[in-house]
Amino acid sequence: MIHKLFTAPVNLVVKVGEKIKEEADKELYDIPTIQQKLIQLQMMYELGEVDEQAYKVQEEQLLERYETAKMLEMQEYNEMLNQGK
Structure with missing residues (x-):
């Protein structure tokens, strides 16, 4: 009983x-969110709100997150398929 009192917090x-x-990962690797951020970045670049260097850096980061998100999505899909067997 005392052990539970100390370990509960x-x-x-x-x-x-x-x-x-979990929530941070969901936000970080949410495919629609990443796509929206890529669109926003493109618009900001075209409107001159972001210079080319900043655009390239941010685009590269977003594309890396997108690639990771797609890989995670495929892993989840494969796990679901394997559980069904």
Whole structure:
């Protein structure tokens, strides 16, 4: 009983941390969000709000996130297929 009293706050912090990481990963690797950010970046570049160097850096970062998101999506799909067997 005493053990639970001392570990409960730690367990709660761990669960909150896991949820924050899950939400951050969802935002970071959400394909529609990345696509929208790429469109916004392109528009900002075309309107002259972002210079070419900043555009290239941000575009590269977004494309890397997109590639990772697609890879994660494929892994999830393959896992679902394998579970169905």
